[in-house]
Amino acid sequence: MNNRLVINYTPGPTMLHRLTGFTKVFLFIAMTVAIIATYDIRILIPLFLINLAEMISMKPNYKPIVIMFAITFVTVTLLGNVMLFLVSPDVGFNNIGVTNMLWQGSGRLYLTKEFLWYCLVIFVKRTASFASVMAFALATTPSEFASGLNKVGLPYKVCTIVSLAYRTIPDIANDFINIRNSMMMRGVELSKKASLWKRLKNTVLILVPLIFTAFGKVGNIANAMDLRGYGKHRKRTWYAEHETSKWDTIIRILAVILLAAAVYYIIRYRIIDPWPARIWCPWADPNEIVSVNQIDTVFFMKWFKK
Amino acid sequence: MANKSFGQKLLGVWNTRTIVTVAIGAALFGVLMNYGGIPVFTNTSLTTAMIVPVVVGAMYGPLPAFVAAGVGNVIADLIGGWGLWFDWSVGNAVAALFVGLLPIYGAYITDGVFEVKHAVIYAICCVIGNAVAFGVVTPILTAVFYGSDLNVTFLQAIAASLGNIAVEVVIGIPILFILAKRYKSRSNLEEDE
Numbered sequence: 001m002n003n004r005l006v007i008n009y010t011p012g013p014t015m016l017h018r019l020t021g022f023t024k025v026f027l028f029i030a031m032t033v034a035i036i037a038t039y040d041i042r043i044l045i046p047l048f049l050i051n052l053a054e055m056i057s058m059k060p061n062y063k064p065i066v067i068m069f070a071i072t073f074v075t076v077t078l079l080g081n082v083m084l085f086l087v088s089p090d091v092g093f094n095n096i097g098v099t100n101m102l103w104q105g106s107g108r109l110y111l112t113k114e115f116l117w118y119c120l121v122i123f124v125k126r127t128a129s130f131a132s133v134m135a136f137a138l139a140t141t142p143s144e145f146a147s148g149l150n151k152v153g154l155p156y157k158v159c160t161i162v163s164l165a166y167r168t169i170p171d172i173a174n175d176f177i178n179i180r181n182s183m184m185m186r187g188v189e190l191s192k193k194a195s196l197w198k199r200l201k202n203t204v205l206i207l208v209p210l211i212f213t214a215f216g217k218v219g220n221i222a223n224a225m226d227l228r229g230y231g232k233h234r235k236r237t238w239y240a241e242h243e244t245s246k247w248d249t250i251i252r253i254l255a256v257i258l259l260a261a262a263v264y265y266i267i268r269y270r271i272i273d274p275w276p277a278r279i280w281c282p283w284a285d286p287n288e289i290v291s292v293n294q295i296d297t298v299f300f301m302k303w304f305k306k
Numbered sequence: 307m308a309n310k311s312f313g314q315k316l317l318g319v320w321n322t323r324t325i326v327t328v329a330i331g332a333a334l335f336g337v338l339m340n341y342g343g344i345p346v347f348t349n350t351s352l353t354t355a356m357i358v359p360v361v362v363g364a365m366y367g368p369l370p371a372f373v374a375a376g377v378g379n380v381i382a383d384l385i386g387g388w389g390l391w392f393d394w395s396v397g398n399a400v401a402a403l404f405v406g407l408l409p410i411y412g413a414y415i416t417d418g419v420f421e422v423k424h425a426v427i428y429a430i431c432c433v434i435g436n437a438v439a440f441g442v443v444t445p446i447l448t449a450v451f452y453g454s455d456l457n458v459t460f461l462q463a464i465a466a467s468l469g470n471i472a473v474e475v476v477i478g479i480p481i482l483f484i485l486a487k488r489y490k491s492r493s494n495l496e497e498d499e
Contacts, residue, residue: 007376027314036451038451039453065332077411080458083458084455084458087455087457087458087461088455088457088458091455094455095453122452122453122454125452126452126454133384136384136387157320157325158373158377160325160329161325161328161329161332162329162332162371162381163335164325164326164329164330165329165330165332165333165336165377165378165381166333166381168329168330168333169333169336169381169385172330172333172334172337173340173341176338176341176342177341200352200472200473200476200477201343201476203342203354203477204477204480204481207342207354207357207477207481207485208481210334211334211357211481211485212488213359214330214333214334215327215330215331215361215365217330218323218326218327218330219323221326221330222322222325222326225322225326228321231321231322231325242330251437264378278368278453279453287405297455297456297457298456298457298460
């Protein structure tokens with residue numbers, strides 16, 4: 001079970017680990033904005049490589065990351081694209097605006113070059129997003145995350161929620177597994193041997209003790225926090241937020257540049273002078289592109305129009 | 307709960323106890339999202355995580371439920387490692403806002419009040435909440451942020467809402483009755499200020 005958690009609770013030794021929480025959170029926000037902003041594979045691949053380099057520089061334990069990536073790849077990418085192929089084979093045309101037929105099956109079954117390009121672009125976008133989340137999760141401890149969020153401008157009570165939730169996850173996961181195992185020993189069937197209805201009803205038997213043990217801790221924790229004067233002042237300082245080093249300054253400047261570039265990109269290429277279709281494609285001639293309103297592609301919209 | 311103003315019922319009272327409850331709720335949400343699936347077919351499972359905002363909402367109102375589900379989903383994504391999906395996080399949080407409305411229509415679980423009529427209103431809220439969250443909010447955000455195909459998103463959203471509604475109704479209502487009964491047996495005690 002512990003293999004499945006990538007999150008660190010103690011700061012690691014490398015340069016990225018030693019950055020302050022604010023730098024990490026800010027870099028992560030800038031990266032996320034940049035990845036969300038664009039569908040252009042010429043920008044997405046460098047962004048992915050930057051995050052990959054960050055991940056490698058931290059010398060992580062690769063096993064859980066590879067397992068997660070494999071699971072995500074099979075469920076989201078492989079199964080998702082098969083489903084996409086069956087449900088809307090015209091998605092390539094909708095997003096790119098031209099059609100080059102590769103294979104024509106019967107009726108709605110056909111494969112276009114653009115469909116494959118669309119799958120590739122979305123895969124790169126998702127993988128870049130995955131890599132940025134991994135890099136952030138590997139670098140950040142819960143307290144640093146909370147202090148960084150606070151410096152970004154979130155009220156500190158929300159930040160406490162984040163760090164406290166992070167901190168209690170292993171405890172609650174242990175409770176959950178213990179309760180499930182002991183319930184299974186008493187003969188509560190949760191596997192596929194029981195019918196779905198039975199499984200739903202049996203889940204109540206696990207959830208009720210889990211909810212009571214989990215929320216039973218609230219009183220103790222809240223009293224301990226109150227006794228130490230939590231919430232007395234409007235502001236608070238953080239243990240995890242240490243002095244900024246030379247690298248912090250450099251990374252912050254880079255993150256500001258990245259964020260500014262992303263905002264400039266959105267304004268310049270998505271609002272003022274957009275590419276006629278949503279996704280850039282090397283063989284699509286801008287003059288031939290038919291732009292499609294995404295809302296019109298939804299299957300039930302044609303019920304509203306004649 | 308009964309003697310609080312409407313605003314307090316809606317927004318919750320943000321003292322230390324509420325903060326800790328929301329934090330534990332978020333952690334529980336993350337754990338259930340990662341480990342607490344009920345297998346239905348191969349590769350598909352009903353997530354039981356949506357029970358958490360029901361319980362948090364019953365105790366502290368809809369806004370704490372909203373925060374618990376939102377933070378919980380972000381954390382679940384971070385530890386689960388499948389990438390952050392803000393469209394689904396926000397969708398889950400909006401659904402949580404609706405299922406956490408319990409104190410608004412008079413189901414004061416902490417006072418031991420939960421009757422059949424509350425259960426009916428609760429079930430209706432679950433349906434409306436999931437329809438708004440996964441029928442409107444998530445598809446819009448998906449289209450804007452990630453460029454997924456809207457048809458596939460809607461199919462996923464329908465599957466997710468049906469699963470959530472089933473979990474919230476079939477598991478949620480018995481849990482709410484059990485909670486209410488449990489609080490009722492303690493309700494003759496009074497806290498000394």
